[in-house]
Ligand code: FAD
């Protein structure tokens with residue numbers, strides 16, 4: 001088979017790119033390793049920046065999001081048994097975010113691709129990308145037991161951190177910058193109404209905790225745990241007890257408990273591979289960069305990358321003008337590095353690092369108090385959280 005743009009991966013990046021290209025009349029095929037059911041259930045992010053909301057809405061894929069998404073105008077920081085609200089609209093010229101799960105974004109985009117007659121092949125594993133340095137790149141893949149070659153004009157790797165796209169670029173042409181953190185997140189979904197109206201980011205000497213939500217009936221919560229920890233060590237009672245300890249606050253507030261329906265542990269890392277292009281192969285989303293989840297940026301960066309790429313491919317397709325394709329990596333990386341810095345800052349601000357000295361701990365508390373009390377510091381957090389426009 002052949003197509004104009006071959007896309008590896010049906011996560012948010014690959015699916016949205018496919019949808020945006022289709023709207024510009026650009027033929028494309030998406031190859032996805034997993035089954036449709038698997039990608040629609042994989043629990044991940046939950047916060048959409050305003051720009052992400054706008055892109056989904058303007059592309060006609062935002063109808064369910066507008067019905068079920070929850071607009072949030074702020075977050076709460078909690079430490080020293082006290083709450084501090086960060087108000088987004090007043091600090092950012094009216095911007096806010098939306099709580100709408102990545103699983104739902106993925107479902108909406110898959111449904112839309114199907115309605116529009118798009119080709120998304122599930123259980124199709126990309127094995128290699130060949131001819132990247134020629135104008136006839138191709139993807140070798142396995143589907144239903146047989147190997148095939150998809151001939152393309154352009155290949156976009158949206159295949160996540162563990163994909164093959166990034167590894168198809170010669171090592172000496174890619175600069176990788178990386179950091180790991182001495183903790184992981186234990187995430188749960190629970191069938192209980194959220195105990196808050198807005199997200200709570202809590203710092204406690206025992207570690208970070210985050211109260212998020214999926215709907216008025218379903219809560220999503222996270223706990224900082226040791227990097228080598230296992231969900232086997234975390235029976236439901238222990239999770240609720242630990243959450244209660246870390247969210248404890250003076251005044252009346254109670255954490256509602258309910259049946260836990262999902263439990264998993266995610267490692268934390270920062271990672272950037274530059275440039276995000278080699279020849280006719282482009283990298284987008286987690287295939288090129290990872291942020292620790294504390295700033296809620298991973299999904300939003302994936303959407304920002306493919307939005308730029310769709311514009312660049314549109315110009316290329318219409319006029320054979322490669323200027324935006326040539327500028328893609330540099331433009332995308334400006335936003336990526338802003339998100340890397342913000343995610344790192346939120347992570348170190350809110351977690352307890354077992355190796356911290358007394359000095360580190362004192363600095364962290366001072367930084368937290370500063371963010372809570374200074375309008376300038378709150379505004380800085382708010383403008384990064386809702387999405388800072390680097391471009
Ligand atoms: P992905 O969603 O990873 O999609 C890549 C797709 O490529 C996958 O469907 C994969 O199956 C497919 N693929 C891989 N290899 C191949 C191949 N060889 N052939 C074909 N297909 C292939 N962000 C937050 O903001 N908050 C969170 O709480 C949060 N939790 C996360 C939990 C986990 C376990 C992970 C991995 C990420 C989490 N993130 C979170 C980050 C966020 O979900 C990602 O940034 C986002 O999914 C990036 O989208 P993507 O499309 O680039 O990559």
Ligand code: DHB
Nearest residue numbers: 045046212293294295296
């Ligand atoms: C969620 C995840 C995050 O990493 C975050 O910062 C906020 C919310 C979530 O899954 O709801």
